[in-house]
Amino acid sequence: MKIILFSKNKHKAREIQNILDLEVNIFSDFVESFDVIENATTFKGNAILKVKALQERLPKEILKDYILMSEDSGICIEELDYKPGIYSSRYANINDFNNKENINNAKDASDIDNINKVIKELNNKNITSSNAYFISCVAVIKNKQILTTHGFLSGKVINKILGNRGFGYDPIFIPNGFEKSLGELDSDIKDSISHRFRALNLMKILIR
Ligand code: ITT
Numbered sequence: 001m002k003i004i005l006f007s008k009n010k011h012k013a014r015e016i017q018n019i020l021d022l023e024v025n026i027f028s029d030f031v032e033s034f035d036v037i038e039n040a041t042t043f044k045g046n047a048i049l050k051v052k053a054l055q056e057r058l059p060k061e062i063l064k065d066y067i068l069m070s071e072d073s074g075i076c077i078e079e080l081d082y083k084p085g086i087y088s089s090r091y092a093n094i095n096d097f098n099n100k101e102n103i104n105n106a107k108d109a110s111d112i113d114n115i116n117k118v119i120k121e122l123n124n125k126n127i128t129s130s131n132a133y134f135i136s137c138v139a140v141i142k143n144k145q146i147l148t149t150h151g152f153l154s155g156k157v158i159n160k161i162l163g164n165r166g167f168g169y170d171p172i173f174i175p176n177g178f179e180k181s182l183g184e185l186d187s188d189i190k191d192s193i194s195h196r197f198r199a200l201n202l203m204k205i206l207i208r
């Protein structure tokens with residue numbers, strides 16, 4: 001079984017390759033790299049937008065030999081009304097969550113800017129941590145059928161940056177049952193407990 005993965009996030013792609021014991025190829029080895037406007041209202045909606053965009057771009061003769069895959073993910077922080085959620089990659093560039101135009105026009109922000117925004121919002125509320133969870137939705141097209149699975153990782157976000165491993169919000173996220181952040185823990189540990197690992201494990205069963 002061979003997979004073509006749509007992702008422009010190198011860290012995410014590396015994790016997926018590490019977790020799946022299958023041949024995982026990156027889409028840009030088959031077609032010129034392209035962007036997808038992620039304007040759905042759910043993780044599942046955005047994951048499906050990405051995998052369908054991949055299907056449209058790939059030459060038809062390739063499609064029959066591969067399973068197509070995408071993933072959409074983010075973090076929901078309880079004390080911040082479960083934000084940033086589906087807007088995790090552009091969080092620092094959103095000034096007004098009540099303004100749809102502002103949300104839609106916001107560009108992806110750097111990991112450090114997103115982290116600093118979370119820390120600022122926690123500090124504004126005079127709290128040092130909050131329960132939070134990561135979500136991953138994996139979407140696959142196999143034999144023209146669309147399949148999706150979800151995975152979750154619960155823990156807490158803190159108002160301090162700990163470690164520099166992983167990506168995104170990892171340095172401020174401590175998984176339940178651990179005392180270290182995902183920025184400090186070994187990547188093999190993250191890849192054995194993560195939201196992505198859980199969603200991919202469920203997907204493995206569906207595509208077997
Ligand atoms: P794609 O090309 O695959 O869409 P992306 O980085 O734009 O890559 P998403 O739209 O799914 O991916 O946004 C996910 C954001 O959520 C990502 O930028 C991180 O900030 C955050 N995130 C998701 N999974 C994470 C993880 O395992 N650790 C830390 N942050 C994570």
